[in-house]
Amino acid sequence: MSIYKFKLPDIGEGIAEAEIVAWHIKVGDRVEEDQQLADMMTDKATVEMESPVAGTVKSLAGEVGDQIAIGSVLVEIETEGEAPAEATPAAESKVELPLADGAERPTKEQKEAIPSVSTKPAAAEPRPEPKAAPKPEPATPAEPLAKVLASPAVRQRARDLGIDLAQVKVTSDRVRHADLDAYLLYNGGSVSHGGGGAPRADETIKVVGLRRKIAENMQEAKRRIPHFALVEQFDVTDLEDTRAMMNRDRGDNPKLTILPFLITALSKAMADYPMINATYDDDANVITRHGAVHMGVATQTDGGLMVPVIRNAERMSVWQLAREILRLSDAARTGKASREELSGPTFTISSLGPMGGIASTPVINPPQVATVAVNKLQEIPVIVDGELEARKVMNLSLSCDHRVVDGWDAANFLQALKALIENPLRLLS
Structure with a gap:
């Protein structure tokens, strides 16, 4: 019998540690080669850890929610015969990365047990979660x-x-x-x-994984960014008629929601207001105004809010945007979204549909400098050319970073957006 130490491999460039978000084993379990051991999370991307050997689990590095350093022992497995050599993993491999023992994060009991390896766990079994x-x-x-x-x-x-x-x-x-x-x-x-x-x-619920990431990001955003918000009402009666007409003749295309039209309008308006489609590195004090619109679409999942990104949204038609929204939202909800698909937005749009209220104050996700929330669509009486009409209206709530965006620019951006949304022919031209 021998002890195989499975060390947490390098799972991403620049990543120093990862969080345990789920254990699929416990001490005493028999595991087979390639069996899933744990889910590790970093920057909203979850990576599955698989066992390179078969044997019996003798100790685990920590509990759900603990941060584990890259190169530290994640699981100790008792194997029959001699333990396999610990090899350096190739790029994107899940094999452990060898580091000196000093790089590990052992408990006090493990430190005392390091001089002699026995078939007993180096530390007391981790306390099971209540x-x-x-x-x-x-x-x-x-x-x-x-x-x-x-x-x-x-x-x-x-x-x-x-x-x-x-x-x-x-x-x-x-x-x-x-x-x-x-x-x-x-x-x-x-x-x-x-x-x-x-x-x-x-x-009692321990804040771990995606929920912890959300909490940290929102706290940092509100601490560092001086937000201001503007709310504007949009008459979407003609846009809704256009959407209904296009859906009747959509063929094999996905059914259009209002979101692809709003993303198209935002992308067009940003061409004249580049300070909206920007990111701010406040440590280096550098603002980057982006030419391409990488649109983050806030998506609710079982684990919490995730933001998959539509790359180069300004180049897409409403049909292409509709397909990409469906693909990315499904990937986010099923946990299949890649790291690339969840990183690098230059602007974010969020919508709660009919539950969106009449106004909101969305929180900016740094380093972005602006975000917009879509509020619910409702039919209300409106005076048009002196006549009372029933019109479909909705509010858009824009939050901006006042260090980068002036109120004047934000107000003019909303008016440019209004001119596009209320004139579908201009929007789709």
Whole structure:
């Protein structure tokens, strides 16, 4: 028997450490060659670590959320026979990078155990993460409840609210959501506790991985950037008519949302307002005004907000933009987006669709100097040429770095954007 030390390889140029975002093994597990050991994260790119040997896991470097230095021992594996030689990995290989023992980050116990290698772990087994308290199972409905007609959605809502459906007065042949609303209103918002589950327990969540990266970036952005925001209303009635017409004749093209049109308008307007499509290195005190528009598109994933990048958006048609948005958002949500696809935006657009509110103050992602948020589209009465009309309108909220962008320039940029968005023929020409 011998101990094989799997060291964290060099997983990216200039990367000094990586964060453990998931363990797929635990001490005592039997692992096979090429079996996945852990997910390591750096700069929003997650890399899978695979075992180069087969054996039994003897120790792990840390817990989820810990930072591990490149070259440090990540996993110790007990193998049969002599341990394989630790070779220097080739470019983009997942084999360990050999470093002197001094480059490792062993625990106090490991330091004491270094002179002699034994089949026992060099350190005490890492403390397992506390298991969340099991969620209480929903109470079994009483017999009268089973006889009440209601859809599965209504039954689930009733369970969540702790409402006995047998106590709800119905207005038709079955209990509907409106009946639950009336029950709540009649009871002043209170519910019966007879059929409800236990109160929701407190939950402690460690901030790790993408969520930690987001927290750090947002804190740094608000600390270093003096934000100012402008909100402008846009009449998108004609644009929505144009979008509907193009979707009717789209053929094999993806269905158009309003986002490709907005990206096209932003790219056109930036040609005259290059201070918007810029990045600011405030350490070197250098502003770079970019000729190409590398548009970051904020995308919500299960792990948090990610920003895949559309390269050279100014060269694309709305159909090409629609396809690229779909491809990148799918890659981000499934964790398949590459490091290149998640880096280097010169401007970012975000949208919450119908949940976008009427105004917002988006946070700039440094080193960018501006960002825009798309607020919800709504139909409202508007006076046009002295006549009252129903028009489709939406607000765009622009945040700028006041060290780089003056209020005058930001206001004029929004007006140039407005002229394009409200005139689809000009926008698409």
